[in-house]
Amino acid sequence: MADIHIEREHALGLPAARKLAWRWAEQAENEFDMSCTYEEGNGCDEVQFTRSGVSGTLKVSGERFELDARLGFLLGAFKERIESEIVKNLDALLAAKKPAAKAAAKKKKAG
Numbered sequence: 001m002a003d004i005h006i007e008r009e010h011a012l013g014l015p016a017a018r019k020l021a022w023r024w025a026e027q028a029e030n031e032f033d034m035s036c037t038y039e040e041g042n043g044c045d046e047v048q049f050t051r052s053g054v055s056g057t058l059k060v061s062g063e064r065f066e067l068d069a070r071l072g073f074l075l076g077a078f079k080e081r082i083e084s085e086i087v088k089n090l091d092a093l094l095a096a097k098k099p100a101a102k103a104a105a106k107k108k109k110a111g
Helices: 014-032 079-110
Strands: 002-009 035-039 044-051 054-061 064-071
Touching: 002 079, 014 035, 014 044, 014 054, 014 079, 064 079
Parallel strands: none
Antiparallel strands: 002 064, 035 044, 044 054, 054 064
8 A cells, every 4th residue: 555645835715716626626627536525614625536446635724725635556656746736736736826815915004
């Protein structure tokens, strides 16, 4: 078995991070045939994902995304490739949100 652990800091706040996590879960379901369950919490949400050979969680807070996945024996051989794809997808979603986060921060300072 192979484990993947990825953390990404952000300044989106929980409502925006929640929307991004929903998009990530939809992407995982559509592109990788994952089954995802989304549970909202007060300070932290959790996406549980699974498919044959893979299971894990994406924890979502107002400041961080933390993904932990466990790959089965067969997929363990592709750990680096799978990890780089997850990183690429998560970073792309975060990059798309950065301009909006910066604009909100500027508005807050001006107000």
